[in-house]
Amino acid sequence: MPFADRLAERYEVIQPVHPGFAGTPIPEHFDNIQDLIFLYLDLIDELNLENTILAGFSMGGWLAAEIAAINTKRFSKLVLVDSVGIKPGGPFDRDIADVFAISPNEHTRISWHDSSKAPDPRNMNDEELQIFASDRIAHGLYTWEPYMHNPKLQYRLHRIDIPTLLIWGEGDQVVKPSYGEAFRDLISSSRMVVIPDAGHSPHVEQPEAFINHFLEFAF
């Protein structure tokens, strides 16, 4: 991620890969996001992190919010980017687009302000395509049911007591800015910024604006 390179000019950046992504195996006992949360609790202890900014994107934002809701003592700040994880609406509301039940074109349309920035399987070689397919499997494993959220999380987010920034792409239609506002309202120490001309991945579509918001908050 280019923005991570920018951050690395000032910070030590730890960019872990969730098991199952980028060609890594899914551990035999893994069933859902709980397994990922506890893996990261182990990792954070192992690295003995202190005074660290915790940041997550989309599903990773959900993960970061869960970790911070358990305990914030190792972290100084929290950044959630177009995060999933909560269910603000009722049973009939589709709060989070069902990305597994829409066509690839529709998926691109709702995820990107500029669809030419979307990864395109037609340009991938066999190995890249297999990783793309494996990533979807892991993504499904962690998010399938309850879909992309933990019904309990909204009752736990009040425990987050560190400064928190929510960064949202204005054109995100996977989780709209109004979803981000609902998330923000559950964390009292938070504020939210919306980046124009960006969808679900503002760090990719508007890296300059993104890095500026991030650094301003981090200092």
Next chain:
Amino acid sequence: MKTWFFTEDAYPNLPDDESYESIRVNLPNKHFDPVLGADLFNMYLDIWAAADEMGLEIMLNEHHQTPTCVLPAAPIALGVLARETKEARLLILGNPIVNRKQPIRVAEEMAYIDVLSRGRLECGFVRGVPYEIAPANAYPYRGSEKLWEAHDLIMKAWTHHEGPFNFEGRWFHARQVNIWPRPYQQPHPPVWVTMGSAGSAAQVAQRKHVGAVFLAGYPNIRRLFDSYRNGYFQTHGEEAPLDRLAYAAIVHVGKNEKEAEKGAEKLLWYIRSNKVAPQFNNPPGYHPPEVAANLIRGPRPGEPNRRDPRLETQLSRGNVFSGTPDQVFQQLKHFWEYSGGFGHLLLMGQAGFMTYDETMSSMDLFAKEVYPRLKELTATYDPDAMKELRSASPDVEGIDMSLLGSEFIR
């Protein structure tokens, strides 16, 4: 050879397929007219009842959220047929136990049908096709493990008679299992499981269940049946009996070639109409990564169209058998010998717009002129002679049809 008549209970009166994205999962049910549906449901039950009278066995299956099969709860129709038929064995192939959240309920439904029919139930378990995932909302990853866990629970529910037992598995939990009724057949009804890969075939063989293969055709049948036979031999130290293997195909018998061709074309609606959106055909976790990647990429240049609906293609692949009684017998004999033999033919004899009369005409010709010869053929089965026959016939040059098979019943 036992022959099992089946139809998927289609609702074929649909708008132009250019007007919708997918026949599976998201086609609005405003296109279903319940009055016409009532006619169709009764016609399908009549056809099955007629199959019983013709000396054929009966097979049902179920799908969800699709007009290709408007029977979303096969046990209900099977319950009707348990009363309306007298002789036929009643095969459900099958219960989608990976997607159904209550295996105990499946055990109960099956036990009821077995008792009601006085022991005529044959109970299939299936993983289900990929486009069943969205309707079931069931994550398909580790589907095979889930299938066997649910299977183990159902088998024990059927065979344990001394009060409640405990089951706390990875996916299914039931702490006081004690079903009423228990099955009529002892120790339990015959069990069938569909096989889509060499690995799944070996697992079915280890349990001595009937292994069923759908539309694998010449390109895949040897690999699947051989895996079953090898798995059976390795586990049990003896050759797999012929009645442990089943093959499902589309069959139409006509008085003459022209009539047969017309009927077969009608049945090919089943393949022609199966327009499935990629998101439902390739849900994450259903296919292994290499297969999922192939589906995302689409066919490579020059790759054959797996769902080529032309009759000549499907005939040559061994997915369709159609012609005069002589021709159908010869086609089936050739495939049977090529495959190494099987004891059950699952005969899809109605699909799409095929009428009751057209279906009856073909079934009657099959029952009178083809079936007796098939029974004679299988009565001569000798594993050693079959091996010789097989080694004299080389493998059909392989187009990979595995995905076609996997898209159907599983």
